[in-house]
Amino acid sequence: GENVEQHPSTLSVQEGDSAVIKCTYSDSASNYFPWYKQELGKGPQLIIDIRSNVGEKKDQRIAVTLNKTAKHFSLHITETQPEDSAVYFCAASKGSGYSTLTFGKGTMLLVSP
Amino acid sequence: ETGVTQSPTHLIKTRGQQVTLRCSSQSGHNTVSWYQQALGQGPQFIFQYYREEENGRGNFPPRFSGLQFPNYSSELNVNALELDDSALYLCASSRQGARNEQYFGPGTRLTVT
Numbered sequence: 001g002e003n004v005e006q007h008p009s010t011l012s013v014q015e016g017d018s019a020v021i022k023c024t025y026s027d028s029a030s031n032y033f034p035w036y037k038q039e040l041g042k043g044p045q046l047i048i049d050i051r052s053n054v055g056e057k058k059d060q061r062i063a064v065t066l067n068k069t070a071k072h073f074s075l076h077i078t079e080t081q082p083e084d085s086a087v088y089f090c091a092a093s094k095g096s097g098y099s100t101l102t103f104g105k106g107t108m109l110l111v112s113p
Numbered sequence: 114e115t116g117v118t119q120s121p122t123h124l125i126k127t128r129g130q131q132v133t134l135r136c137s138s139q140s141g142h143n144t145v146s147w148y149q150q151a152l153g154q155g156p157q158f159i160f161q162y163y164r165e166e167e168n169g170r171g172n173f174p175p176r177f178s179g180l181q182f183p184n185y186s187s188e189l190n191v192n193a194l195e196l197d198d199s200a201l202y203l204c205a206s207s208r209q210g211a212r213n214e215q216y217f218g219p220g221t222r223l224t225v226t
Contacts, residue, residue, distance in 0.1 A: 004155075006155075032213045032214075034213075034214070034215075036217070041219075042219055042220075043115075043117075043119075043203055043217035043218050043219045043220045044156065044203070044217045045115075045217070046214070046215070046216060046217075049214065089155050089156075091155075093213035094213075099144075099146075099161070099207070099212035099213035099215075100146070100158040100161065100169060100171065100213075101146075101148075101156070101158065101205075101213060101215060102158070103155030103156050103157070104155055105153075105154060105155050106153075106154070106155050
């Protein structure tokens with residue numbers, strides 16, 4: 001089955017810096033790659049996603065890039081703010097039949113003022 | 114915030130007991146997926162329900178079972194609880210045509226003693 005590796009496990013940045021989180025996946029049939037933000041005591045919140053027919057997608061301070069040949073995708077957050085502090089999860093899905101998401105283990109992002 | 118709701122918020126059970134967790138999907142969504150999230154880990158897929166039928170299952174034993182109702186709400190039942198079942202149980206809803214675009218509820222924290 002699909003396996004998703006996520007790095008780093010923790011990331012500390014200063015407010016205003018950029019943060020990059022990277023994921024690799026194993027199943028070349030995967031074609032949908034969402035990113036979730038999970039704050040303490042809450043469920044994961046979908047913040048951005050990308051499909052395999054697109055190489056990059058941006059939404060304000062957040063961007064995701066996808067390299068299907070290398071089977072990796074990354075989350076980029078620019079101008080980080082303390083409220084960006086949370087655990088971020090990447091996931092992959094084949095989107096056929098039943099559509100399960102396979103998650104990475106998460107990255108704890110800490111943005112210091 | 115998504116429109117996905119879960120109840121109860123927290124639950125404490127004893128090993129060997131049975132538990133039922135409930136989920137109401139977001140308006141317009143007809144598919145519900147359940148995930149188990151152990152502390153410090155990413156969510157793991159349990160199963161998905163579509164049109165009131167199980168539409169895929171992850172690597173979980175048969176004592177994990179579920180239901181989906183005509184209004185698309187869902188239940189997760191776990192029999193013969195084990196200590197390792199202690200986790201955050203998340204439900205996610207999605208719409209037909211984009212079943213891998215999943216929106217999560219806040220989760221139910223289950224503690225088995």
